[in-house]
Amino acid sequence: MSTVKEEITANLRQVAAGLPSNVCLVAVSKTKPMAYIEWAYEAGQRVFGENKALELRDKYMALPKDIQWHFIGHLQTNKIKYIAPFVSMIHSIDSLELLEAVDKQAQKHKRVIPCLLQFHIAAEETKFGLSLEEAEALLQSDRFAALKHVRIDGVMGMATFTDNREQVRGEFERLKQYFEALKARYFATADHFKEISMGMSEDYPLAIEAGSTLVRVGSKIFGARVYA
Numbered sequence: 001m002s003t004v005k006e007e008i009t010a011n012l013r014q015v016a017a018g019l020p021s022n023v024c025l026v027a028v029s030k031t032k033p034m035a036y037i038e039w040a041y042e043a044g045q046r047v048f049g050e051n052k053a054l055e056l057r058d059k060y061m062a063l064p065k066d067i068q069w070h071f072i073g074h075l076q077t078n079k080i081k082y083i084a085p086f087v088s089m090i091h092s093i094d095s096l097e098l099l100e101a102v103d104k105q106a107q108k109h110k111r112v113i114p115c116l117l118q119f120h121i122a123a124e125e126t127k128f129g130l131s132l133e134e135a136e137a138l139l140q141s142d143r144f145a146a147l148k149h150v151r152i153d154g155v156m157g158m159a160t161f162t163d164n165r166e167q168v169r170g171e172f173e174r175l176k177q178y179f180e181a182l183k184a185r186y187f188a189t190a191d192h193f194k195e196i197s198m199g200m201s202e203d204y205p206l207a208i209e210a211g212s213t214l215v216r217v218g219s220k221i222f223g224a225r226v227y228a
């Protein structure tokens with residue numbers, strides 16, 4: 001019988017070994033105890049993802065300060081203040097209002113927060129995200145041009161929860177096309193616009209084939225999540 005620590009270490013090594021060098025692993029530690037993150041940290045992992053602002057803030061305060069924390073969940077405007085001082089990237093920008101609110105909090109801390117535009121690529125209506133038209137309207141707006149404390153580094157999306165690999169592949173390829181379209185139209189000379197955040201435990205190999213640069217892997221490293 002191996003311990004949980006041994007399992008996490010082995011899972012992490014296995015996932016990391018399968019990634020091309022240009023793909024960054026975001027280890028999604030949401031709902032998992034601090035000890036699990038410490039074990040992954042001891043195994044060399046430095047980038048972690050969380051989807052609740054208060055949980056992220058508590059983990060940030062308790063854990064080593066060279067961890068890069070990525071916020072990957074739906075973000076409520078009134079919770080931004082908890083993560084604005086330290087968060088390394090927010091993957092889930094799905095409105096101009098949210099981006100303005102992040103800018104306002106980032107300004108208070110004299111920071112520029114890297115953000116990704118989240119796209120709705122899945123069939124499920126319950127998933128959040130922009131359409132290409134909505135993203136373009138955002139990027140063309142004067143309100144966006146006025147923001148000085150956020151930087152758009154790329155795009156993010158979640159595929160449909162399905163066994164149909166061709167459907168998932170098609171959704172990832174669509175997100176890659178959105179990225180290329182926005183890059184050409186709005187960020188042609190901006191080196192920072194380079195991230196495509198796609199791929200989770202069940203589908204990250206497909207996402208990498210489609211051009212992912214950031215995979216968000218949770219249960220394959222830390223085990224299945226149990227929600228009370």
Ligand SMILES: *Cc1c(COP(=O)(O)O)cnc(C)c1O
Nearest residue numbers: 028051072200201216217218219
């Ligand atoms: C939970 C979550 C993940 C990780 O999911 P796993 O299937 O456990 O790898 C990735 N991205 C987002 C946005 C999530 O909420």
